Amino acid sequence: MHGVRVYQLMNWRRFPEAIREAENWIAEDPENSDAYGMLAQVHLKAGSYDQALHWSSESLRCDPENPIAWFVRTITLYSQGEEKLFMEAVVEAQRIDPLESHYPFLKFNLYHKKGSLKEAREELDQALRLNPDRALYLAADSYLRANSRDFESSLASEGMALFQDPEDDQTFLHLAWAANRRGDYGKELEFMKNAVRIDPADEQIRAEYLSSLQKKYWFYRVLLMPFVVKKRLARWQFLLIWIVLWLVFRPLVVLFLLLYVLAHWASRLMVRVQVFGWRSLFRKIS
CATH class of the missing domain: 1.25.40.10 (Tetratricopeptide repeat domain)
Incomplete structure (x- = not known):
């Protein structure tokens, strides 16, 4: 009792x-x-x-x-x-x-954060074998597949996670990360709204929600387009493109970087005013 x-x-x-x-x-x-x-x-x-x-x-x-x-x-x-x-x-x-599925899931998280995608895949597969219908693991699968640039499979795993009708902040957080990795900022914001609704006291979720709110402003989304492209290219391909652009169009690259910094801080201030009010500009938010 x-x-x-x-x-x-x-x-x-x-x-x-x-x-x-x-x-x-x-x-x-x-x-x-x-x-x-x-x-x-x-x-x-x-x-x-x-x-x-x-x-x-x-x-x-x-x-x-x-x-x-x-x-x-x-x-x-x-x-x-x-x-x-x-x-x-x-x-x-x-x-x-040995049947507790959360143990391999934690190991998956550890390997995933370190960029060891092969080991992360093995641990997550084990967690899914033990508990194939848990929305959190399906959301994590969507995130892992997005990080592996398998966007079609990432969307399929997202659909399976949502089919479970989840009511868990971590599930929506992983789905938001996956959407961000795919460059789908509309979905990222939608999932972050659900995460912060379920657990508004979580500092990480609140911080990431505020960050996702910045992307609703069109001028910031436009300047994020190169980073969307980056997510679909190998690292060496993206680096090569930037080197060529720097050598050929250096003034434009400098202008882009300046505009990006300005857009980042402008959208951040706008979100702060939207969420906390204009007086928040003159005080620290805890």
Whole structure:
């Protein structure tokens, strides 16, 4: 009964109440590893990483193979950027719970950020084998395929993710990244609106939403066109084009760069006024 209550309160983001419920559970049953594990999970969800690690360790003291504790520990280490400790923990976590699809997904994220697309593909494929209908993994597949310049398959994966009728901020965030990579700024803004609607308190989502709002201004989108082309070319091809343009049309290239910088800051100021009001120009936004 305690576990169900803690889980409900945590999902409702009523973290202080969830913590009190878990602490009452521990007081009643001090050797219950799940009670410590659930308390750790609440702290993880609340962003208290040190507390999450502490209580997951307490859970593992009671039961060295508690799957909740290993789940929390693995995600916490990933969230803290502790790559070496994360890789060590995820090996043990997968041994204990080989059917947990989120472990290969986290490894996919790590490899994808490092640009190791082959390893990222292998891990994401494993996550999809374990949970083929999860919208987040399908959205990530769309993003990975877009980064591999397979735009048609990226759109197909996007469609499958949306078919699941997702209500998860990270799903829409990955779909927005994929749309940006394809140069579809209209869709990027649409997906970012959904992400910020679901979790308006997330700093990363808010920052990326404001960035996507800049692209609704036609003058900024026009100056982004070369970057849309870049996404469809190999790196060496794009670099070669810029070298040729610099040698042949240097004044025009300089003018373009100046206009791009001006458009970037002008659209950024316009978004700031639109979202926070004109008084925000004279104060810091937290």
